[in-house]
Amino acid sequence: MQTKKQKVALITLGCSKNWVDSEHLSAQLRAGEVQVSMQEGAAEEADVVIINTCGFIARAKEESIDTILTFAERRKEGLLEKLYVTGCLSQRYKEELKREIPEVDAWFGTMELPAILERFSVEYKDELLGERPLMTLPHFAYLKIAEGCSRKCAFCAIPQMRGKHRSRKIEDILAEAHRLVERGVKEVMLISQELTFYGLDRYRRRALPELLRQLARVEGLEWIRLHYAYPGQFPMELLDVMAEEPKICPYLDLPLQHISQSVLRRMKRQTSRQEVEMLVERIREKLPGAALRTTFLVGFPGETEEDVEELLNFIRKVRFERLGVFTYSHEEGTAAYALEDDVPEEEKRSRANRVMELQREISLEINEARVGKKLKVLLDRELDTWYVGRTSWDSPEVDNEVWVAKNGVTLNLGGFADVLITDATEYDLYGQIIQ
Ligand code: SF4
Numbered sequence: 177m178q179t180k181k182q183k184v185a186l187i188t189l190g191c192s193k194n195w196v197d198s199e200h201l202s203a204q205l206r207a208g209e210v211q212v213s214m215q216e217g218a219a220e221e222a223d224v225v226i227i228n229t230c231g232f233i234a235r236a237k238e239e240s241i242d243t244i245l246t247f248a249e250r251r252k253e254g255l256l257e258k259l260y261v262t263g264c265l266s267q268r269y270k271e272e273l274k275r276e277i278p279e280v281d282a283w284f285g286t287m288e289l290p291a292i293l294e295r296f297s298v299e300y301k302d303e304l305l306g307e308r309p310l311m312t313l314p315h316f317a318y319l320k321i322a323e324g325c326s327r328k329c330a331f332c333a334i335p336q337m338r339g340k341h342r343s344r345k346i347e348d349i350l351a352e353a354h355r356l357v358e359r360g361v362k363e364v365m366l367i368s369q370e371l372t373f374y375g376l377d378r379y380r381r382r383a384l385p386e387l388l389r390q391l392a393r394v395e396g397l398e399w400i401r402l403h404y405a406y407p408g409q410f411p412m413e414l415l416d417v418m419a420e421e422p423k424i425c426p427y428l429d430l431p432l433q434h435i436s437q438s439v440l441r442r443m444k445r446q447t448s449r450q451e452v453e454m455l456v457e458r459i460r461e462k463l464p465g466a467a468l469r470t471t472f473l474v475g476f477p478g479e480t481e482e483d484v485e486e487l488l489n490f491i492r493k494v495r496f497e498r499l500g501v502f503t504y505s506h507e508e509g510t511a512a513y514a515l516e517d518d519v520p521e522e523e524k525r526s527r528a529n530r531v532m533e534l535q536r537e538i539s540l541e542i543n544e545a546r547v548g549k550k551l552k553v554l555l556d557r558e559l560d561t562w563y564v565g566r567t568s569w570d571s572p573e574v575d576n577e578v579w580v581a582k583n584g585v586t587l588n589l590g591g592f593a594d595v596l597i598t599d600a601t602e603y604d605l606y607g608q609i610i611q
Contacts, residue, residue: 181211182211182257183213183221183222183223184205184211184222184223184224184296185212185213185214185218185219185224185225185226186198186201186202186212186213186214186218186225186226186228187219187225187226187227187228187243188228188311189227189228189229189240189263190229190230190236190240191230191232192365192367192403193368193369194264195311195312195318196308196319196367197263197286197289198214198228198311199214199309199310200308201226201228201262201292202308202309203304203308203309204293204298204300204301204304205293205296205298206309207298207301208293208298210298214311222256223256223257223258224256224257224259224260225247225250225256225260226260226292227240227243227247227259227260227261227262228262228263229243229244229261229262229263229266230263230264230265231263231264231265231266231267231269231333231337232264232333232334233502233505233507234505234507236265241265244261244273244277245277248277248279248280251280251281258281259279259280260280260282260283260284260292260295261273261280261282262283262285262286262288262292263286264286264334264337264338266283266284266285267285267286267287267336267337268336270285286337305348305352306352306353306354306355306359307355310361312572313556313557313590314361314590315362315554315590316363316399316572317356317361317364318364318365318367319349319352319365319366319367320367320368321343321344321349321366321371321384322341322342322344322369322370322371322373323339323341323342323344323369324339324340325340325341325369325370325373326340326341326370326373326377327370327373327406327446328511329444329445330442330444330511330515331433331473331476331504331505331507331512333507333509336509336510338369340377341368341369341370341376342378343373343374343375343376343377343378343383346383346386346387346390349387350390350391350394353391353394353397354394357395357396357397362399362554362590363397363398363399363400363554364391364397364401365403365571365572366391366401367403367404369404370406371384371403371404371405371406372405372409372410372411372414374387375387382411384411384414385414385416385417388400388421388424389417389421391423392423397423398423398592399423399425399554400421400423400424401424401425401427401571402418402425402428403429403571404431405428405429405430405431406431407431407455408445408447409447410455412458415458415459415462415463416462418462418463418466419463426463426467426568426569427467427571428459428467428468428469429498430455430459430468431470432471432472433445433471433472434472434473434474434476434479434483434487435452435486435490436449436479436482436483436486437449438478438483439476440452442476442477442478442512442515443473443476443512444511456468456494466569467497467498467569467570467575468494468497469496469497469498469499469571469574469575470498470499470500471499471500471501471502472487472491472499472500472502472531473501473502473503473504474501474502474503474504474524474527474528474531475503475504475519475521475524475527475528476504476512476519477512477515477516477517477518477519478515478516478518479504479519479527484527487531488530491531491534491535491538492534492538495538495541496535497539497569498570498574498575498576499531499532499535499538499539501528501531501532501535502528503521503525503527504517504519504524539576539602540600540601540602543600543602543604546597546600547597547599547600548597549596550594550595550597550610551594551595552568552593552594552595553567553578553580553592553594553595553607554566554568554590554592555580555587555588555589555590555591555593556572556590558589561581562579562580562581563579563580563582563587563589563593564579564580565577565578565593566578567605576604576605577603577605578597578604578605578606578607579604579606579607580593580606580608581606581607581608581609582609583608583609585609585611593609593610594609594610595607595608595609595610596610
């Protein structure tokens with residue numbers, strides 16, 4: 177059992193959903209008067225280390241295991257009093273890991289927050305919603321609206337680690353948003369494994385449009401951003417809400433994974449090329465000027481050169497404003513594991529590079545067309561003679577930034593500025609403050 181005097185460091189690996197989990201864990205520990213830090217470097221001085229791991233794909237697993245091994249060594253040398261591991265990797269491989277790394281004092285799954293708290297003699301408190309210390313900058317926060325995923329995409333190990341989709345109550349999400357705003361948050365990024373499924377389990381209807389209308393009424397909240405909207409059976413009403421509510425950023429993150437019909441079928445995406453094309457058309461029609469973000473997965477078993485060409489042509493046609501690409505990772509426990517991982521790693525990387533090269537050209541053209549325009553920019557940070565911020569088309573960490581020359585003008589970080597765009601590169605804009 178831990179004592180309250182011990183210094184605890186919480187290390188977080190993986191995606192924004194893990195960040196939110198760490199923020200919640202940290203809030204609960206602090207409420208129990210445990211000294212916990214999520215700062216970089218805090219682990220150097222800590223008596224107890226908790227590692228919140230990622231188990232999504234090979235690269236993420238490696239990073240998590242390397243981190244655990246580093247601290248297991250310190251635990252062995254007596255430099256740490258306790259070492260705990262939680263998160264996706266721990267959920268997925270708990271038994272094997274227990275055997276392989278005995279220096280770890282306890283392993284926890286993704287749904288075992290109270291069990292971690294028990295180690296610190298802290299009781300879980302429901303009322304701490306929205307009290308979480310943010311790992312992000314103080315003016316924006318990720319807001320998780322659901323946990324888990326009930327789909328069965330063939331390449332994806334997430335349902336094994338996070339369980340079935342569980343929507344949070346609308347009231348709880350609103351209460352959390354209010355509390356975040358009181359603490360200075362201006363922008364929330366709505367996340368879950370699959371945003372458009374929201375409500376189907378709890379309310380027996382797709383309730384994302386309704387949730388958004390209510391969130392848009394939260395005073396002081398300026399930007400609401402949508403991540404991870406699954407394209408199959410997309411609730412079209414969502415586009416109307418986005419068009420009508422000015423607080424909802426003209427931004428939609430729609431992970432498409434592929435466009436070739438045969439690949440989509442083998443991926444068990446429960447959507448078709450035709451459905452995706454119609455959806456993209458509707459989005460462009462209803463939300464002209466919105467930034468469409470997507471991610472693709474290349475090198476899936478059986479993917480041919482024709483499939484890659486089809487994907488490239490689709491990207492050329494749609495001209496996504498923001499785009500990311502992953503290479504396929506052969507994960508045990510997924511349906512695709514039964515298929516032959518027949519695209520060599522080098523070829524997977526080469527396909528990903530071809531996608532990104534094309535996207536660089538498209539992104540540069542889109543950015544160059546912004547030169548001479550006046551844009552509203554949220555200022556995130558400053559660096560030397562620049563403020564660095566984002567437009568409503570950009571999410572933190574993954575999208576473009578706007579570099580604004582200070583020119584002797586003092587502005588508040590976390591505030592908005594009107595900026596005249598004077599220059600553009602592939603992934604960044606440059607500009608001057610308009611006074
Ligand atoms: S919808 Fe997303 S999280 Fe759910 S199984 Fe498919 S890829 Fe995984």
